[in-house]
Amino acid sequence: MNQIAALPTHRDEDYRYADLDALAPLWPVAREKIRVAPGESGTLSIVLSGYEASARHLVIDIADGASFDLRVLNTGTGFARVAVDARLSAKSEFTLGAAQLGGESANLELVTEVAHLAPDAVSRQIVRSVLGGEAVGTYLGKVAVARGADGTDASQSVRAMLLTRTATANARPELEIYADDVKCAHGCAVGELDGQALFYMAQRGLPPETAKRLMLQAFVAEAFVGAADEEALDAASQAALEALL
Amino acid sequence: MLTIDNLQATVADKPILKGLSLQINAGEVHAIMGPNGAGKSTLGYTLGGRPGYEVTGGTATFNGEDLFGLEPHERAAAGLFLGFQYPVEIPGVSFVQFLRESLNAQRKSRGDAPLSGGEFLKLARTQAALLKMDMEMLKRPVNVGFSGGEKKRAEMVQMGILDPKLAILDETDSGLDIDALRIVGDGINGIMRRPDKAVLLITHYQRLLDYVKPDFVHVLAGGRIVRTGGPELALELEEHGYEAVAA
DSSP, X not given: OOSOOOOOOTTSGGGTTSOHHHHGGGOSOOEEEEEEOTTOEEEEEEXXXXXXXXXXXXXXXXXXXXXXXXEEEEEESSEEEEEEEEEEOTTXXXXXXXXXXXXXXXXXXXXXXXXXXXXXXXXXEEEEEXXXXXXXXXXXXXXXXXXXXXXXXXXXXXXXXXXXXXXXXXXXXXXXXXXXXXXXXXXXXXXXOOHHHHHHHHHTTOOHHHHHHHHHHHHHHTTTTTOTXXXXXXHHHHXXXXXXX | OEEEEEEEEEETTEEEEEEEEEEEOTTOEEEEEOOTTSSHHHHHHHHHTOTTXXXXXXXXXXXXXXXXXXXXXXXXXTTEEEEOSSOOOEXXXXXXXXXXXXXXXXXXXXXXXXXXXXXXXXXXXXXXXXXXXXXXXXXXXXXXXXXXXXXXXXXXXXHHHHOOSEEEEESTTTTOOHHHHHHHHHHHXXXXXXXXXXXXXXXXXXXXXXXXXXXXXXXXXXXXXXXXXXXXXXHHHHHHHXXXXXX
């Protein structure tokens, strides 16, 4: 674990879309370890912003009956990456709500591996990206259900909105299941703002920027529903959206 | 109020309106009737400025302004309201937020001060009551989960709140049961039957016109107005059909 690995290449699945030049000075990325004791609950919000390259890697162990709620708001303007390894014990819960909002040449990444190691754990991942300019937004998310982890309930909801034809969204939800009795749902969509809705809103008097902002706010807010600091995250994402429009 | 002269418009390069002329004065209610595919909805969308509806000839002057020189939201601020045949659902955005932002955007462009949250809610409550709509419904996301009839009523509540000068109502009567039709008809009369306002009703059927009496009825066929008359023309259409009357 502690050996110094070589800088990854684009052949490594988890780094396929990463800005390796920006990553190099940060390598190796330290693992930030979080343990949630049995029956306990924890929360964490990570907000990344600014041009300076950043990369974080969380390793979260969630013990029996414990829960952890992680929210990520990535509004970096350069390369900004968050990797999360979550390991779920019996009857534990993991929630990840993440928004990646980028324009110009931002390269924003969220790479997750959620391992259901024991029965009856629940994981929920909601990822919303809004990308303009020539930005790249990436979500690589693996859910691994171990042998014997029956009663697993895992979901991944991944949606990206492209504001320009030059922006790119990469999304790869992945399932690896070695148990029989599991419920794994994943949905993934990349789209543009609904033109009909924009005209409807314009017809009521909303200028295009305002109409887009309202729709995008609602879209992004889905990632922060129920967060301990929901209001602060909503406010920060609104400010980031306004800068994008 | 609105003068349309020789309007020609295309949708996906296909000519739909082929020289339509119409004069609507303040205080008047006009009804445009016509068969499917005549260009009725295209007229509404073209006047509203929907992307994809291209004006290829003719003019429209709205209270002295060149309507086609304005963006859709500027047309709304100038007092033009388009009631949609199929109101659009907007997940996650509440009616209250949407309408308050819309109204205040219109007010701003007219140089009026914005309404506060309290002032807006009072206005919204009054207008919802006029259309017998529960205020709780306006706290929900725009049109999401509304029945067809509820969406049409919500359109009228929006019209009441935004208080336009000219309302173009595209098949506002479709999807309404008899009771809802009366409520919507009363709403149109209550909000728009004023000396300084005008209405253009786009409809297939006579039945809405029992509640909202038009001053003029026009028959639209093949992208043009082929006949104009009084309310009796609608009855004639109902009895003899479009083909006989428009011929």
